[in-house]
Amino acid sequence: MVVYAPAVLFFLAFCVGVLRDRRRFSNAVFLGLAAVFALAAWLVELIREDEQLGRSVVVGLLVLATLGIVVLAGFLVSNGVTMIRKEGRSPANLLSLLGGVALVGLLALLVAAWVLHTHTLLVVAGTAVALAGYVGFLFLCFISYAFLYGRLHIRRRADYVVVLGSGLVGGSSVPPLLASRLERARAVHARLSVRGRQPVLLTSGGQGPDEDLPEAHAMADYLVERGFPAELVEREDRSASTEENLRFSKSIMEKANPDYRCVIVTNNYHVFRAAMTSRQVGVRGHVVGSATASYFWPSAMIREFVAIFLAYRRTNLGICLALLLGGALIWWMR
Structure with missing residues (x-):
């Protein structure tokens, strides 16, 4: 059970953060890290007990994640077209379309790297996946915690x-x-x-x-x-x-x-x-x-996430720069 210790610690940090002030973005990150470490610990335990079953589950999860990205890309592109038709072509209304196009581009890059199998393309694809994974993790944290926060009870006393x-x-x-x-x-x-x-x-x-x-x-x-x-x-x-x-x-x-x-x-x-x-x-x-309105919600949520991402731009851009430098280092060491 020691393997679950990081997940438990992050979940405790989440609980303490919510009790202190439920309005912190760190609460969302702690909750996301707790979920990631809990899933990783479960997979490690599963592989230890039955290696073949564990590896099959890992492959299944990767396939589901890939299919999820494909479906999400299609949904965002479709939603982007709807936003343009109903709300106009302002930059804010293009966010879901741009998000969908970015996911399509990432999938195309991964397919190209898999087919061509060149060192440079593999490094570029790996770096892009790392960047997308970091941003995607923060976005899922934001969506999940925003959903939870929106369902908290109203205070009984309000002036x-x-x-x-x-x-x-x-x-x-x-x-x-x-x-x-x-x-x-x-x-x-x-x-x-x-x-x-x-x-x-x-x-x-x-x-x-x-x-x-x-x-x-x-x-x-x-x-x-x-x-x-x-x-x-x-x-x-x-x-x-x-x-x-x-x-x-x-x-x-x-x-x-x-x-x-x-x-x-x-x-x-x-x-x-x-x-x-x-x-x-x-x-x-x-x-x-x-x-x-349901059609308005995806672009609006992306816009809110971008605003929060930029509010912590020193940390986020620093991590993204570190990932880019890591990719460049791997490419140079070949």
Whole structure:
């Protein structure tokens, strides 16, 4: 059972991290490492007990992983085409298509290396697999933990429900994406009000260059027009980013109640990064998500992952550079 010790240690680190602050990305990495080491330990034990069976299981897992990559590549390309058709050709909308093309390119490189079997091509393919494996591992950690975080229970006590803005249509109208946040905020507010508390619903969003009024005001008008009490709505109308949404909202909440607690509402794909940002700026609250159109979700999740990857760019780019240098060293030593 000693072989399972690394998995147990990483899982304990994950549990401690969640208890200390569930909004850390390190929690996602610890959980991913625990799963990887647990799988590796299980395979080692299986090979020790029955070498032929163990090797067959390893081969089967590799085949399943390869098929999974092929299916994922096809799905991302198809989703990318759908995004372009429905949302336009902005860089953010191309992410799932680019991801699918990158996976197709990786598979083509591996096939070429297998067929041609030249030293240079084998080293290039091996380095590409190492880089893709590292990025893919982080992405799976992010997806898995974001899924878990999004299903954590809301605190029973909250003085504010903060809704993050996301842009207006036609300069003044609330689009469906933002409307879903507002409707989720109303549901959260109703749930928190069952115990007799009346949290303030704080709409957060400034005025963009192509908008006729601040997002916060359009959001507040949307709520009041649908019967939400105007006296329970407050506006934060200066922010231009998620960080500013949370930082300026924090100032409003702290000024009114230094011991405040809040629930932050955004879309489900944005929940974990918003939670990480809320931790960085010192907001005392939990983040929940509203539903997003299924076709929009893959590109949105990739965009969120890229933002988190770049937030830790020194570490991530350093590891990627080390993998590239390792590949170059292997090639040079031949």
